[in-house]
Amino acid sequence: MDQSKEQRILNSVSYNAVKGDPESVLNCIDKYCGQYEWAMNVGDEKGIILDKTVEEADPTVALEMGTYCGYSAIRIARLLKPNARLLSIEFNPEFIPIAKEIIEIAGLSEKVTIIEGHSQDIIPQLKKKYEVETLDFVFLDHWKERYAPDTILLEECGLLRKGSILLADNIVYPGAPEFIKYIRSNSRYECTSYPTFLEYMKVEDAMEKAVYMG
Ligand SMILES: O=C(NC/C=C/[C@H]1O[C@@H](n2cnc(C(F)(F)F)c2)[C@H](O)[C@@H]1O)c1cc([N+](=O)[O-])cc(O)c1O
Numbered sequence: 001m002d003q004s005k006e007q008r009i010l011n012s013v014s015y016n017a018v019k020g021d022p023e024s025v026l027n028c029i030d031k032y033c034g035q036y037e038w039a040m041n042v043g044d045e046k047g048i049i050l051d052k053t054v055e056e057a058d059p060t061v062a063l064e065m066g067t068y069c070g071y072s073a074i075r076i077a078r079l080l081k082p083n084a085r086l087l088s089i090e091f092n093p094e095f096i097p098i099a100k101e102i103i104e105i106a107g108l109s110e111k112v113t114i115i116e117g118h119s120q121d122i123i124p125q126l127k128k129k130y131e132v133e134t135l136d137f138v139f140l141d142h143w144k145e146r147y148a149p150d151t152i153l154l155e156e157c158g159l160l161r162k163g164s165i166l167l168a169d170n171i172v173y174p175g176a177p178e179f180i181k182y183i184r185s186n187s188r189y190e191c192t193s194y195p196t197f198l199e200y201m202k203v204e205d206a207m208e209k210a211v212y213m214g
Pocket residue numbers: 040041042064065066067068089090091092095117118119120141142143144146169170173174198199
């Protein structure tokens with residue numbers, strides 16, 4: 001059985017990246033996906049917007065939905081202060097061991113917990129099972145039609161607090177229209193749009209930041 005694209009990305013990281021150096025892992029993935037095989041990592045251009053938003057949030061507890069190969073988990077976790085942690089939800093069992101290995105190569109396994117399952121099942125467990133009080137930062141990069149229902153679920157589960165920062169990828173491409181409609185019409189959120197480009201492509205995209213006002 002020949003290898004998957006995600007396994008080839010891991011091979012490239014394992015062979016080329018400097019162990020324990022998150023930047024070199026990120027550069028390796030960006031080079032591989034920019035030159036050989038496109039993949040849906042947030043990428044280096046949108047990654048800068050992600051970095052800036054994580055630095056603004058300076059989270060103690062961060063959540064990501066859509067681990068995929070672990071690229072954005074590394075981008076987030078490398079900026080976390082000591083004792084801060086990232087929970088990342090992924091439901092495709094094929095991707096989880098690959099993401100874990102890539103995160104391990106980056107030296108960030110201590111800061112990242114990958115949770116296998118569907119967001120609608122995991123979110124209600126975060127308080128009790130994962131000892132979360134509230135989330136300081138949430139990165140949405142999973143199925144686009146899940147952005148809105150999962151945001152509502154985070155609210156309903158009492159996981160957002162005054163000042164929680166949400167950042168959503170792919171607002172333009174592939175697009176998340178229901179999420180945009182919900183978040184921009186809800187006076188509890190302060191929204192900012194960041195026009196940018198799709199990872200590794202000359203295609204327009206955007207990220208949306210939404211600060212929960214409680
Ligand atoms: O479809 C895209 N992303 C979907 C991303 C999907 C990823 O999120 C996981 N997931 C699904 N549900 C959960 C949870 F958390 F709910 F359990 C986790 C899926 O298994 C997959 O790894 C996408 C597509 C393009 N593109 O150009 O087509 C560009 C992008 O940046 C993209 O993110």
